[in-house]
Amino acid sequence: MKKVFKKATISAIFLGLIFSVFSCNNIEKKTETETEGHSHSHDENGTGHSHSHTHYEANDTIPAHKLLYPSKVPDRIIANVPEDAATMIAVNWRTNQQINNAVLEVAVATDGPEFQLGDIKSVNAKTEVFENKHVKHNEPLVKTNYHSASITGLEPKTTYVYRVGSNELEGDTLWSEWFQYTTASDKTGEEFSFIYFGDAQNQVKSMWSRVIRNSYRKFPSVDFMLHAGDLINDHDSNLQWGEWFYSGSFIHATVPSIMTPGNHEYKDTTLTPLWQPQFNLPKNGPKGINEISETTYAVDYQDLKVISIDCINFDRKDEHREAQVQWLDSILKNNTKKWTALTMHFPLYTPAQKREDNAVLIEHLKPLIDKYKVDLVLQGHDHTYARGQISNKKSGVTLMSDAGTIYAVSVSGPKMYESTDKKWIERRGEFTQLFQIITIKNNKLSYEAYTPIGTLYDAFDLTKAGNKKILKNRIPDTPVRLKSDYTR
Numbered sequence: 001m002k003k004v005f006k007k008a009t010i011s012a013i014f015l016g017l018i019f020s021v022f023s024c025n026n027i028e029k030k031t032e033t034e035t036e037g038h039s040h041s042h043d044e045n046g047t048g049h050s051h052s053h054t055h056y057e058a059n060d061t062i063p064a065h066k067l068l069y070p071s072k073v074p075d076r077i078i079a080n081v082p083e084d085a086a087t088m089i090a091v092n093w094r095t096n097q098q099i100n101n102a103v104l105e106v107a108v109a110t111d112g113p114e115f116q117l118g119d120i121k122s123v124n125a126k127t128e129v130f131e132n133k134h135v136k137h138n139e140p141l142v143k144t145n146y147h148s149a150s151i152t153g154l155e156p157k158t159t160y161v162y163r164v165g166s167n168e169l170e171g172d173t174l175w176s177e178w179f180q181y182t183t184a185s186d187k188t189g190e191e192f193s194f195i196y197f198g199d200a201q202n203q204v205k206s207m208w209s210r211v212i213r214n215s216y217r218k219f220p221s222v223d224f225m226l227h228a229g230d231l232i233n234d235h236d237s238n239l240q241w242g243e244w245f246y247s248g249s250f251i252h253a254t255v256p257s258i259m260t261p262g263n264h265e266y267k268d269t270t271l272t273p274l275w276q277p278q279f280n281l282p283k284n285g286p287k288g289i290n291e292i293s294e295t296t297y298a299v300d301y302q303d304l305k306v307i308s309i310d311c312i313n314f315d316r317k318d319e320h321r322e323a324q325v326q327w328l329d330s331i332l333k334n335n336t337k338k339w340t341a342l343t344m345h346f347p348l349y350t351p352a353q354k355r356e357d358n359a360v361l362i363e364h365l366k367p368l369i370d371k372y373k374v375d376l377v378l379q380g381h382d383h384t385y386a387r388g389q390i391s392n393k394k395s396g397v398t399l400m401s402d403a404g405t406i407y408a409v410s411v412s413g414p415k416m417y418e419s420t421d422k423k424w425i426e427r428r429g430e431f432t433q434l435f436q437i438i439t440i441k442n443n444k445l446s447y448e449a450y451t452p453i454g455t456l457y458d459a460f461d462l463t464k465a466g467n468k469k470i471l472k473n474r475i476p477d478t479p480v481r482l483k484s485d486y487t488r
């Protein structure tokens with residue numbers, strides 16, 4: 001028995017050595033042809049197995065090179081909420097610059113692997129050659145191809161599988177895994193939900209990842225996710241965007257998302273050059289202004305219309321403000337959805353200490369929000385939590401028979417500011433990482449804010465009855481969390 005084991009072990013080592021010689025040679029060849037500009041040194045000693053070297057020497061000085069550099073295999077794969085969520089899938093991903101024939105494949109999901117034998121729809125991606133170098137933190141130049149593809153004509157409320165990749169090599173080598181994805185219903189009155197995140201922004205891999213991951217663990221059947229700006233801190237940092245994609249990983253590919261840009265996605269008046277290449281968001285905003293394409297747009301999801309306002313552009317570019325206002329007015333005027341949510345990064349009314357209300361947004365947007373009775377305004381930027389109504393009497397009542405627009409400010413990352421208890425705020429909290437799940441079923445909307453460990457921090461229900469909305473507060477009977485209680 002012992003002898004047999006010994007023999008087997010020696011054979012295994014021998015085979016292992018042969019394999020490592022061959023595989024090293026293979027990697028070397030690939031390195032020379034694929035990763036242009038990456039020098040490598042060799043320390044051959046004749047046996048081919050005891051040398052130590054790297055084939056990515058140029059990258060070795062960069063601690064997080066895996067988050068930065070693309071390969072031939074797709075990464076940073078994200079599904080975005082398409083214009084028609086019931087019949088479309090819209091995907092975006094990244095490879096190195098050697099992939100020019102990227103493809104999206106979609107099939108109806110099956111119990112077993114048989115979907116691979118059946119009808120697989122295939123769409124060629126639009127490819128954008130892209131490179132950028134983030135200067136402030138001296139990141140290296142990153143050269144990529146970004147690919148975007150949408151597939152139309154799908155069945156509502158149906159579970160599909162999709163994958164992205166290339167047929168350049170046989171088999172699955174250059175493909176993503178098959179992701180499972182369910183289209184929205186095309187019927188009114190059916191339940192759906194979405195998760196709203198305030199700023200992730202800082203220490204995204206270290207400190208934000210648990211928020212998105214535990215939001216998904218708590219609500220795995222959520223239909224889409226919404227990010228209210230400042231997803232990262234430095235607008236063109238490839239490393240920070242790498243952290244954001246890493247943190248969400250397959251969730252970004254499985255649950256479609258929408259995002260509105262924050263001031264940190266901008267540098268002065270310029271949007272990050274990565275925004276449009278790396279997302280496949282609707283291009284249905286104000287016509288003729290390419291700068292706010294995929295930042296100002298509207299999506300419908302069953303009974304809800306969600307509108308993203310690029311409030312940075314709105315705030316800083318007088319010449320585009322009027323276009324956004326006119327566009328928003330026409331979208332709201334023609335809105336046939338039962339529920340309406342606006343998202344923008346800057347809050348109209350700030351809960352933060354040492355910050356002012358945003359007079360420009362209030363002047364230009366508040367009249368439209370009131371006129372068209374927008375239900376929710378979902379915002380970020382203030383690194384604190386607040387939820388209420390501007391017309392609040394702050395009665396502390398649990399029931400209000402004629403509720404107005406609900407404004408919320410939230411934060412999902414670790415950067416924390418202090419807030420002030422203002423009249424409009426019904427529930428407030430500092431120093432708390434949160435995500436909100438909003439569930440809509442016909443005339444009823446439920447909103448719940450949770451911490452990453454699943455503690456309920458705020459909740460309310462809105463019910464539409466004729467022309468009015470009944471607000472029922474379900475605020476947990478726990479003290480307001482204050483930063484001073486945790487930091488001094």
Ligand SMILES: [Fe+2]
Pocket residue numbers: 199230262263264345380381382
């Ligand atoms: Fe911000």
